[in-house]
Amino acid sequence: xxxxxxxxxxxxxxxxxxxxxxxxxxxxxxxxxxxxxxxxxxxxxxxxxxxxxxxxxxxxxxxxxxxxxxxxxxxxxxxxxxxxxxxxxxxxxxxxxxxxxxxxxxxxxxxxxxxxxxxxxxxxxxxxxxxxxxxxxxxxxxxxxxxxxxxxxxxxxxxxxxxxxxxxxxxxxxxxxxxxxxxxxxxxxxxxxxxxxxxxxxxxxxxxxxxxxxxxxxxxxxxxxxxxxxxxxxxxxxxxxxxxxxxxxxxxxxxxxxxxxxxxxxxxxxxxxxxxxxxxxxxxxxxxxxxxxxxxxxxxxxxxxxxxxxxxxxxxxxxx
Numbered sequence: 001x002x003x004x005x006x007x008x009x010x011x012x013x014x015x016x017x018x019x020x021x022x023x024x025x026x027x028x029x030x031x032x033x034x035x036x037x038x039x040x041x042x043x044x045x046x047x048x049x050x051x052x053x054x055x056x057x058x059x060x061x062x063x064x065x066x067x068x069x070x071x072x073x074x075x076x077x078x079x080x081x082x083x084x085x086x087x088x089x090x091x092x093x094x095x096x097x098x099x100x101x102x103x104x105x106x107x108x109x110x111x112x113x114x115x116x117x118x119x120x121x122x123x124x125x126x127x128x129x130x131x132x133x134x135x136x137x138x139x140x141x142x143x144x145x146x147x148x149x150x151x152x153x154x155x156x157x158x159x160x161x162x163x164x165x166x167x168x169x170x171x172x173x174x175x176x177x178x179x180x181x182x183x184x185x186x187x188x189x190x191x192x193x194x195x196x197x198x199x200x201x202x203x204x205x206x207x208x209x210x211x212x213x214x215x216x217x218x219x220x221x222x223x224x225x226x227x228x229x230x231x232x233x234x235x236x237x238x239x240x241x242x243x244x245x246x247x248x249x250x251x252x253x254x255x256x257x258x259x260x261x262x263x264x265x266x267x268x269x270x271x272x273x274x275x276x277x278x279x280x281x282x283x284x285x286x287x288x289x290x291x292x293x294x295x296x297x298x299x300x301x302x303x304x305x306x307x308x309x310x311x312x313x314x315x316x317x318x319x320x
Contacts, residue, residue, distance in 0.1 A: 001278050005202030006150055006177040008119065010079050012272070013293050014049035014206065015042045016281040021057030021064045029057055030285060032064050036071075041287040043072040045294045051180070051206075051281050053083035053124060054109050066113035075115065082109050083154065085124035097127035099138040106147050121148035122180060125320075126156040132167050140173035152178035152206070155320065158193035165201065176203060180281065182319060183207035183274075185216055185252065185267055185309060186245045189318050195276055204278040207271055211282075215240045216252055216267035239319060247312040255305060261295065268296035270309055 003010050019028065020035040030038075050069060052061045062082060069078050084105040087095040095101060106121065121142055127135060142148050153161055153176045161179065168175040179198050183190045184207065198205055214220045220241070249263075256266040271280050282293045301309075 004204035010049040014279040017052035021060030023057040055086040062112035081120035083122040083124040097135040102138040122152035154180035178204040180206040186212040210280040217264035265296040269299035
């Protein structure tokens with residue numbers, strides 16, 4: 001798959017690296033020995049696209065990503081994405097999208113990854129305290145300095161994304177080629193403005209949380225099947241789990257049974273059918289999660305099946 005209107009080609013699925021790297025605050029995060037067989041399985045399944053961030057496990061995710069991928073893929077065959085915005089230290093300039101933080105952060109990320117460049121450098125959130133002109137010029141300099149090949153954005157309002165693209169265009173700076181946004185059967189607010197904007201502008205959609213933090217996989221409603229990550233994801237309980245969500249989850253489970261597939265496979269297959277979606281970012285803490293994702297890519301849903309899954313959805317307040 002091409003990454004939007006760019007010439008970069010990526011695998012149909014991306015592996016999110018947030019689950020890897022020891023973190024005292026996240027009991028579900030895997031260490032290197034636990035993560036290695038999962039990443040090996042992903043590479044064997046054809047994954048070439050790997051997404052991390054400087055704040056995942058306080059930088060340990062980037063370190064692990066760099067070490068493990070070198071074992072399984074030549075650098076030129078891997079597409080490595082990381083992000084900047086969230087705090088990486090206690091200093092006043094250790095967060096946000098200021099020129100200082102961006103230029104410091106890309107160097108720190110490359111050092112942890114032990115790489116000369118990343119393929120996709122993404123802003124993790126919108127910075128309300130920094131002029132967008134400062135941010136876009138700094139990101140352009142990262143590109144021109146050879147430290148990143150492409151730019152991407154994540155989780156912002158459509159007007160903010162459009163403003164950033166406009167500022168880059170009028171100044172001759174590098175524009176974003178991708179948008180990493182929350183998008184799944186339980187959260188479809190991105191269909192209103194962001195996805196149509198990206199389709200119009202040739203920007204790739206890279207959905208995160210494709211299984212709605214486990215709700216669509218059935219790991220959040222059946223107590224005996226709750227994972228360690230599910231138990232810790234208190235924020236997820238506040239986002240998902242209402243009556244409309246339960247109806248959608250039940251329809252996913254019912255159709256999955258009819259199709260001899262798992263609910264996770266059906267939910268991901270739905271996402272892969274949506275126009276503009278380039279590479280959903282999956283989280284995997286077992287090799288079975290990789291197998292599920294690979295199977296989802298082989299499922300073809302009919303228009304009637306898609307309509308059945310989508311029909312119960314009701315508008316909800318946008319989530320930042």
